Amino acid sequence: MTADDDPGLRRAANHRDPSTANADMPSENHARGHRERLRARFMRAGVEGLHDYELLELVLFRAIPRRDVKPLAKDLLRRFGGFAETIAAPVERLVEVKGVSQGVARELKIVHAAAIRLAQARVLKRPVISSWTELLAYCRAAMADDPIEQFRILFLDKKNILIADEVQQRGTVDHTPVYPREVVKRALELGASAIILVHNHPSGDPTPSRADIEMTNQIVKAAQALGLRVHDHLVIGKDREASFKTLGLL
Known part of the structure; x- marks a missing residue:
């Protein structure tokens, strides 16, 4: 059929x-x-x-x-x-x-x-010294693969506990404008006693540039005038990071 x-x-x-x-x-x-x-x-x-x-x-x-x-x-x-x-x-x-x-x-x-x-939760409200590995992991997660350069500040209290983490500026693929007065002003607003500077190099190479060094020196001078300490400046690359303190630049 x-x-x-x-x-x-x-x-x-x-x-x-x-x-x-x-x-x-x-x-x-x-x-x-x-x-x-x-x-x-x-x-x-x-x-x-x-x-x-x-x-x-x-x-x-x-x-x-x-x-x-x-x-x-x-x-x-x-x-x-x-x-x-x-x-x-x-x-x-x-x-x-x-x-x-x-x-x-x-x-x-x-x-x-x-x-x-998740990475941020592992470092906020904790002493930076005892969570340095987690801090670096957080910075890498947040910045290493960003195609745009960004500048962030980690704010610490008197016990070196991380109380805040903020992106201060975002720039281009190889430059971020940073204003030392704004950095110090924000630290005082948050009641911070010390700061750690962090920025990324989208090129992948974390070697500090001359501009990085000059900008850091300006922030250190502005911070010292108001009793603030700059513990370190970290430059985050693709697979590694550079520390101003370790390199003897701070």
Whole structure:
């Protein structure tokens, strides 16, 4: 009996798309199974049990509910160099990658913001001396992959406890205007007794420039006049940082 002979068969045939009826279901089932297995492995083994592209897949799952996101995850890693570099990339660069919508970029930036907030929580309200490793990790998370130079100040109380962390200025790819009077003024407003200066070099090389040294000397003089100490000036590069104190520049 054909569809032409039976009205019921004819209705069923009319509602079935022959190009997708049999092909979509296995694909969706496979994708769903892969996602469930990857999530289970993450819960069992943690981040150490995953490759960077797999961790990135877990993030992309939230923004792309059904499509296979492994190729996109690998494309992003090739483009930006690693998981940290990918989530830290500017939105305008992320959306240049085929398959990255504003929604996908937003999910990546949420993960980046959460990572920074977690690192910050480990150092705020704690003595800087005993949490120096965490402090450096926080600065790297917040600044190392920023394509724009930023200058931030860590404010300390009399016991060297970090009471505030603020971005003072943002500049260009290789310059940030800093005004010593504003730095000192803000320290006094917060009741700080000492400060640590921090800025990043988007070039990746943390070697202090002559301008960095001159600017630091100006801030030190302004701070000393009001009884404030400058403990250090950290320059954050791509994979390492430079300390003015360690280099004998402070």
